Amino acid sequence: MRISELSAETGVAVATIKFYLREGLLPAGERTSANQANYGTAHAQRVRLIRALIEVGGLSIATAREVLAAVDTPELPVNLVFRAAQHAVSEAGLYEPAAEEGSGAAKVRAVIERRGWHVDPDNPGRHGAARVLDAYERAGHPELAEIWDGYAEGAELVAKADIAALGLQSDLTAMAETVVVGTVLGDALFSSLRRIAQEHISSEHYPTTEHRSRP
């Protein structure tokens, strides 16, 4: 199909598609004349993927390019596609090691051991979780770390769902796309569901008509 048809098919403006081409996010089409090229269904799928990553996932062009490179490396094991996606979408401020190790890092090691998880020392989640636990303590609420086994159990359920999604895919590119889309957008999906569940459960424990009191 021509670029105008690719635009109609995906609902993405021709100017935006040209921008994706210039930025190297979208592979060039098959040139049919000096100023025309032919695009296939793989191009349409890639345009949809790029838009989702940038517009909903909030990725920068550079970050989108980085995760798409992982998608396009078929010899990369799924494990490493996860790692590339995780590193790309984990903002440095939160997910980098803290300058000074607080008590949070030991709590993270303890929960990993308790659950029997096997995880590299450089997993970005280790640093992020340690930073939050340190922040709970500095905020004067160290007791918030006491309830986090519920978080770890919830995270395991969600990660299992993430891996189950891979089994639904028909080919390697689709699997890698699933990893990227699910990692980028899954955080927002979970945070949304948490807000819904919080409202339901807090209204059961603390009906709105009553003032604040312990249950």
Next chain:
Amino acid sequence: MRISELSAETGVAVATIKFYLREGLLPAGERTSANQANYGTAHAQRVRLIRALIEVGGLSIATAREVLAAVDTPELPVNLVFRAAQHAVSEAGLYEPAAEEGSGAAKVRAVIERRGWHVDPDNPGRHGAARVLDAYERAGHPELAEIWDGYAEGAELVAKADIAALGLQSDLTAMAETVVVGTVLGDALFSSLRRIAQEHISSEHYPTTEHRSRP
């Protein structure tokens, strides 16, 4: 204590404490002379809370002021403190209703019904979840919506832990603080744990030494 002692106690610079005072985030101390005031342990706790919200939670001054106002309204039911915290920390881009209702909204209503949750139509999570489900579809991966019961179950576990944390608190202000800190920082804690669990579970299903293949 004097402002210099408050600074030593909390590890927050005097200039920063003065900034919190000017911005109305920290209540004034008890004036003891023309240019001196006395601060108590409640001030120290508030300084710690403000720092955690701004530095780790990434809240703006205006947003921090908004959630602290909810903390300081003792007649506000816990339910509504949750709502204030949720609205304050949920970026408008994701958590506002979409201009056009896609198929995601119906999927959100279905999961709420399936789980027997009672939730207001304006819960920000409804809009956020609908947007992500619409984005999955536009990204060419509608099948990612098939695995989201795992997300909903995980969200319920985390919300239960959030509510359990309230039961650990000694007074109403501490409860409201817990809601605010847990809502602001809990998203980051969960996303971190999800990254850890993803690595563990994906390495079990797809050992690094093997190339991508279906399990």
